[in-house]
Amino acid sequence: MVSDFRRKKLLFMFKFLDKDGSGSIDKKDFELAAENAAKQRGWKEGDALYKECFDTIDMVWDALQKVGDSNSDGQVSADEWVTMWDTVSKSKADQDWFDKYCKFIFKMQDLNGDGFIDVDDFVNGSTKSGNTKENALEAFQKLAQGKSQISLTDFQKLWNEYFTTEDPNAPGNFITGRPSLD
Template sequence: MVSDFRKKKLLHLFNKFFDRDGSGSVDRKDFEQAAENISKLRGWKQGDAKYKETLDTLLKVWDGLQSVADANKDGEVTADEWVSMWEAYAKNPSSAYDWQNQYCKFIFQLEDASNDGAIDSEEFSTVYASFGLNKDEAVAAFQKMAKGKANVSWPEFQELWKEYFVTEDPNAPGNFIFGRSSF
């Protein structure tokens, strides 16, 4: 059974980053909208290669998510289905689905705007501000996530990612990878 603390984290991710239209469930259109929003953030137009790459990646993530989490096969993933799927992940994070690993890498690459292999506070907070989070809160979240360091590398991010979905410790650095400084 998922704890209230972990459920809050999972629903933060679901509501802020996946359920783009606020319908209470996630479908393919939410991922298409996310690709459009991300492309606007980066200045990519619909015909650009980076726009297509972003859309293709997010649609692969959607296909993987739907195949695993859409328990009733209605073409949508509800918040309950979402939480249940991540609860299963928490029991064995080393056996993550390909789409989960792909999404982790996508988020890291999205945040690493300079493409230098690390995320800094400005890169991190800019992404989360574009999703409607408070930029100052995202900066505070980065400081907690980075444990006071100037940046977070890809290997560090992978560990923080796992921690986000598994930990019950409210002070664990991984809790802050999605731009929120408290739960």
């Protein structure tokens, strides 16, 4: 059973991914996310990073649909989303796509491509996603835990923590760029 705290986190991510506001996530939402990411970074159709973005989004959607779309209607509802993450957090079988998705999100946040997410990368990416600069700065401080940058290894731990922890003070809770979950 997912706690109210964890459900709140998962639904925040769900609403972020529900790009068309339909109340469910489908392949079109993921395609819109990929289009937005490519546009924000100036990638054009035919660019290697453009292709990687869309290929990764397709892979993640296929995995999410397989694991999360329990009624096979081509959409993942909020309830299916929460149930899916409860299942995925307890399963090693889903680790491959989860790790690929994590690495993709890390790459998307590493705007300067140096292999780390620094405060400028995080704040820039977070504000493009609708957060305020102040919120993004505060969230980065919680994520970085006194460091000036976040490595892929650090990010993988934070990413996993976001989806699994019940601890409201865990640094991974702030991966969305919000300094609190209120």
